[in-house]
Amino acid sequence: MTRINVPPTRSNLLRIKQELEFAREGYEILDKKREVLSTELIRLAHDAETLQKQMWELLNTAYRALEKTELTMGQERVEWAALAVNKTVEVQVRAHGVMGVPIPTVEARGEPPEMPYSLGDTRATLDEASAAFREVLNRIPELSELMTSVWRLARELRKTQRRVNALQYIFIPDYEDTVAFIEKALEEREREETFRLKRLKTKTARPTIGPPTREYEQPYRDIAGGKSPIYRDISGGGPRSGEFG
Amino acid sequence: MKMLVIGHPETVLGFSLVGVHGQVARTAEEVNQALDEALSAEDVGIVLVTEDVADLIQPRMDQLKLRSTVPLVVEIPGPEGPRPDRPSLSEVIRRAIGVRI
Numbered sequence: 001m002t003r004i005n006v007p008p009t010r011s012n013l014l015r016i017k018q019e020l021e022f023a024r025e026g027y028e029i030l031d032k033k034r035e036v037l038s039t040e041l042i043r044l045a046h047d048a049e050t051l052q053k054q055m056w057e058l059l060n061t062a063y064r065a066l067e068k069t070e071l072t073m074g075q076e077r078v079e080w081a082a083l084a085v086n087k088t089v090e091v092q093v094r095a096h097g098v099m100g101v102p103i104p105t106v107e108a109r110g111e112p113p114e115m116p117y118s119l120g121d122t123r124a125t126l127d128e129a130s131a132a133f134r135e136v137l138n139r140i141p142e143l144s145e146l147m148t149s150v151w152r153l154a155r156e157l158r159k160t161q162r163r164v165n166a167l168q169y170i171f172i173p174d175y176e177d178t179v180a181f182i183e184k185a186l187e188e189r190e191r192e193e194t195f196r197l198k199r200l201k202t203k204t205a206r207p208t209i210g211p212p213t214r215e216y217e218q219p220y221r222d223i224a225g226g227k228s229p230i231y232r233d234i235s236g237g238g239p240r241s242g243e244f245g
Numbered sequence: 246m247k248m249l250v251i252g253h254p255e256t257v258l259g260f261s262l263v264g265v266h267g268q269v270a271r272t273a274e275e276v277n278q279a280l281d282e283a284l285s286a287e288d289v290g291i292v293l294v295t296e297d298v299a300d301l302i303q304p305r306m307d308q309l310k311l312r313s314t315v316p317l318v319v320e321i322p323g324p325e326g327p328r329p330d331r332p333s334l335s336e337v338i339r340r341a342i343g344v345r346i
Binding site for chain 2 (some may be wrong): 038041042044045048049052055056059060061062065066070075078079081082085086087088089090091092093095102104106112113126129130132134136137139141143144146147148150151152153154155157158161214
């Protein structure tokens with residue numbers, strides 16, 4: 001049992017109860033957030049997996065085709081051919097939030113021209129490489145969107161999970177223990193207080209019931225040489241017992 | 246908005262065949278500089294960085310992948326193929342949710 005180190009007072013009890021309430025609310029909200037994030041991630045999971053695999057394969061073919069082109073034409077000629085390409089895919093990136101996580105949506109428009117270079121001084125391998133990279137390029141917007149979403153959602157989910165766990169297994173139990181401890185301590189103190197009052201009552205009430213006790217007979221110090229009326233009055237006992245009802 | 250490639254010369258050349266401009270970068274400084282330019286440019290929508298150079302500036306890449314929306318910063322494999330130490334997307338998801346889907 002762990003508890004926070006605070007003195008068991010009534011004001012601390014109130015404060016900690018409030019904080020516990022707050023922590024419970026936070027836990028509920030975070031738990032909901034966790035649910036939403038996992039649903040979102042599971043929804044994306046399948047697409048992401050297949051798309052990434054496809055993408056890696058496409059890229060691989062594209063790189064191999066490019067290698068071959070460079071071997072047959074030389075790097076410089078490939079670069080020249082690339083100069084002829086004047087159009088490409090335009091993208092529009094927008095963000096919308098899922099539970100405070102910015103999730104991008106990518107819209108793609110247009111496409112690069114097919115074989116814009118002169119056919120006379122290029123090889124067929126260049127066409128292959130170009131076509132392969134077109135394939136890759138067409139998938140890029142979707143892939144970027146998915147990859148970024150998955151990355152961010154996963155990160156946020158892990159963070160939320162950690163917080164939920166911290167609240168559920170450490171914070172809330174600690175506070176509950178502390179509340180229990182303070183309540184016990186306060187109750188114990190109350191019982192002690194009642195007992196003390198009872199005891200005091202019997203002590204002060206005794207002179208009326210039984211014979212005066214020696215304590216009250218004895219003057220503290222007889223400065224008046226036994227003639228002071230004050231000390232003689234106290235030793236009388238009796239009437240003072242009315243004070244505690 | 247446009248796309249932009251940063252990193253391996255092969256990748257940059259390949260994408261230039263389909264009209265995507267690129268910046269060849271081999272060292273951490275070059276990548277950082279290219280990224281700075283790409284981030285400050287207004288018409289860049291997606292920045293593709295090859296994995297081999299992304300490794301050189303991993304902390305910054307992680308930051309960008311998580312925070313930057315315009316432009317989106319995405320890692321793609323270089324000519325050597327995807328790195329074996331890269332977690333695939335399903336791996337990332339599995340780690341986050343805690344169960345295999």
